[in-house]
Amino acid sequence: MITFENATKVFADGTTAVEGLSLKVEAGTLTVFVGPSGCGKTTSMRMVNKMVAPTSGRILVGGRDIAGLPAVPHRLGIGYVIQHGGLLPHRTVLDNVAQVLRLRGLRKRVARARAHEAIERVRLRPELIDRYPAQLSGGQQQRVGVARALAADPPILLMDEPFSAVDPVVREELQLEMLRIQSELRKTIILVTHDIDEALRLGDRIAVFAPGGAVQQYADPETVLTRPANAHVHALVGRDQGYRSLAFASADAIPTLPLGPVLAGRIRVGEAWELEVDENGRASAWIDRRGARRAPGSQVPPGGSLRAALEAILTSPAPYGIRGDGSGRPTALIEAADVYRALALRNGSLR
Secondary structure (H helix, E strand, C coil), rough: EEEHHHHECCCCCEEEEEEEEEEEECCCCCCEEECCCCCCCCHHHHCCCCCCCCCEEEEEEEEEEHCCCCHHHHHEEEEEECCHHHHHCCHHHHHHHHHHHHCCCCHHHHHHHHHHHHHHHHHCCCCCCCHHHHHHHHHHHHHHHHHHHHCCCCCCCEEECCCCCHHHHHHHHHHHHHHHHHHHHCCCCEEEEECCCHHHHCCCCCEEEEECCCCEEECCCHHHHHCCCCCCCCCCHCHHHHHHHHCCCCCCCCCCCCCEECCEEEECCCEEEEEEEEECEEEEEEEEEEECEECCCCCCCCCCCCHHHHHHHHCCCCCCCECCCCCCCEEEEEEEHHHHHHHHHHHHCCC
8 A cells, every 4th residue: 555644745946746645545456646737746656666755744655654765675666667668778678678677686587587477468579579669669668668667576556657658549559458467466556647538547546636736636537527526627527528427337238240250361241341350360450342441440348338339439430340359359349329229228327
């Protein structure tokens, strides 16, 4: 557990970055700090690994006040992920991931073996391990950053805007990967973002910060969305509130259509469409009867929400959405009419 007890940070120029922060991050949960730039969310997170010292108040980790702990050993026991991965440009992927393990005194061979395990966990392609950061895409760099943070198996993971520097499609993929990893490892995670949709998708609990560093609400995502504590929180979540609330409604009851066989890399769908898949079985394009290739749209992951189903329909050029396995591989199809029927049934149940 991480506990903030009336933590305040005032910088040398008199700026109050964090004011009277008091909250508990329960062990094994993912807590999101969300708010506009300059509201103290990153400063608050960095107090946990002693990169910022509070002006007053206390930070406790596992019930222990960290003020008296040596900074470097304390930091080595906490995973840290930042924008762009924060990778060392002159080291390979494998040696970047092994870095913290080496700093903790592990022999090179052992550290590299553990690094291999972390790379497999984040599903980075094995042929990339000998490449350098400049040879990777933004999404691949972020996967390496997450692998490095997990390599030493720390109980706590701090993530500072980890997915903000990648495009929306890659961001969604990385968010799903983060949820998968967290379901397996149950780390205690603080993730900082300015994106309320990311907060609602990932967080077990959300702390909403306002300029001046004061937390306006600390609650589970559904409560933040449906019962905002004040005008500031309402302004953050109020736009598209109805659409966002679909994230808390299951899509499991929507009927599915089975997929046909893959022939020459394509699956026939109805009379007018084919779904193209790559060599790994991932959907790569819809192809219409004229042979035009169109982007495949988003997918409904296992256990996905009604919002994910609607998004899959709206982003698809075909009258079908794709249900996937969470890694881009299609498993079934859904039809627009069935999604709209599920929306109507939900709206009726709320009245």
